[in-house]
Amino acid sequence: MADKKDQGAGIKGYGGDSVDTVISVDAVTREAEKIASEAPSEEDLRGLAGEDPFLVIKNLRAGYGRMEILHDFSLYVGKGQTLCLIGPNGAGKSTVLHSIFGFTNIMDGHISVGDRDVTALSSNEKLMHAGIAYILQDNSVFPDMTVEENLWMGGFLKDDPAEAKQAAERVFDKYKRLAERRHHPARVLSGGERRMLEISRALVMDPEVLLVDEPSIGLEPRYIDMVFEILKDLHETEGKTIIMVEQNARKGLEFSDVGYVLVSGQLVKAGDGDDLLADPDVGRLFLGG
Numbered sequence: 001m002a003d004k005k006d007q008g009a010g011i012k013g014y015g016g017d018s019v020d021t022v023i024s025v026d027a028v029t030r031e032a033e034k035i036a037s038e039a040p041s042e043e044d045l046r047g048l049a050g051e052d053p054f055l056v057i058k059n060l061r062a063g064y065g066r067m068e069i070l071h072d073f074s075l076y077v078g079k080g081q082t083l084c085l086i087g088p089n090g091a092g093k094s095t096v097l098h099s100i101f102g103f104t105n106i107m108d109g110h111i112s113v114g115d116r117d118v119t120a121l122s123s124n125e126k127l128m129h130a131g132i133a134y135i136l137q138d139n140s141v142f143p144d145m146t147v148e149e150n151l152w153m154g155g156f157l158k159d160d161p162a163e164a165k166q167a168a169e170r171v172f173d174k175y176k177r178l179a180e181r182r183h184h185p186a187r188v189l190s191g192g193e194r195r196m197l198e199i200s201r202a203l204v205m206d207p208e209v210l211l212v213d214e215p216s217i218g219l220e221p222r223y224i225d226m227v228f229e230i231l232k233d234l235h236e237t238e239g240k241t242i243i244m245v246e247q248n249a250r251k252g253l254e255f256s257d258v259g260y261v262l263v264s265g266q267l268v269k270a271g272d273g274d275d276l277l278a279d280p281d282v283g284r285l286f287l288g289g
């Protein structure tokens with residue numbers, strides 16, 4: 001168990017409960033490093049992805065500049081599956097998504113989608129040709145543009161601007177809440193609506209794989225549920241493959257087919273979302289229980 005001095009109000013921690021009851025990031029990292037001895041094998045990871053893994057990361061070493069953040073990291077996700085990465089702050093979760101999307105320096109290893117090696121593609125190529133879209137952790141709407149213009153921006157890589165407009169109309173058909181606000185500047189949207197716009201902007205390119213970084217961050221509970229409903233619909237109705245990072249580990253694991261626990265740039269645990277939810281180490285370290 002963590003030292004008492006590591007616990008207390010004001011420390012950023014984990015779980016849905018009040019911060020007072022939660023362990024600090026440093027303590028979580030130390031504890032989680034201890035369980036790394038049971039790190040999953042490649043075979044375990046393949047097994048979790050089902051018959052036919054769709055997006056595969058093999059033995060990735062990647063980081064920023066010369067700094068290596070991910071050490072020998074592998075990931076397998078089946079087509080139409082949802083996978084959630086959890087782990088302490090600074091573990092490298094966002095760096096996994098950045099690497100898939102082409103924002104990091106890849107020192108070794110491979111990333112493939114379907115039977116295509118996408119390791120060296122630029123972000124634009126990933127979006128245009130490999131069907132991968134990335135929804136940023138940071139607030140990324142253009143505040144002075146209207147809702148509609150923000151959606152059109154999602155199609156900036158399309159050859160024909162009319163296609164982006166058609167895609168925007170499909171979004172408006174689906175999300176009435178955005179349709180009602182299409183001529184409003186994005187800055188007037190509520191936090192939840194803004195997140196809805198960020199997600200739908202990524203849909204304009206009709207990606208097969210959605211990379212979603214912390215969809216619930218900074219949202220009130222009722223909007224968190226709304227955002228997860230949208231993602232659930234994209235998964236269940238449209239068969240999107242979703243790789244998500246979620247600080248709210250319970251929500252993320254409940255949502256996902258597969259969960260990975262990342263600590264200090266290494267995978268320490270992987271399992272079915274439900275198995276991880278029931279795992280005592282995960283409960284103690286990430287679910288505040």
Ligand SMILES: Nc1ncnc2c1ncn2[C@@H]1O[C@H](COP(=O)(O)OP(=O)(O)OP(=O)(O)O)[C@@H](O)[C@H]1O
Nearest residue numbers: 064069087088089090091092093094095096245247
């Ligand atoms: N653009 C960057 N340039 C240099 N270092 C970076 C960059 N982005 C992240 N890092 C470093 O990489 C490490 C992993 O960061 P990352 O953002 O992947 O962690 P994370 O698990 O997503 O954390 P959090 O839960 O806080 O979002 C950290 O030490 C961070 O400082």
Ligand SMILES: [Mg+2]
Nearest residue numbers: 093094137245
């Ligand atoms: Mg992050």
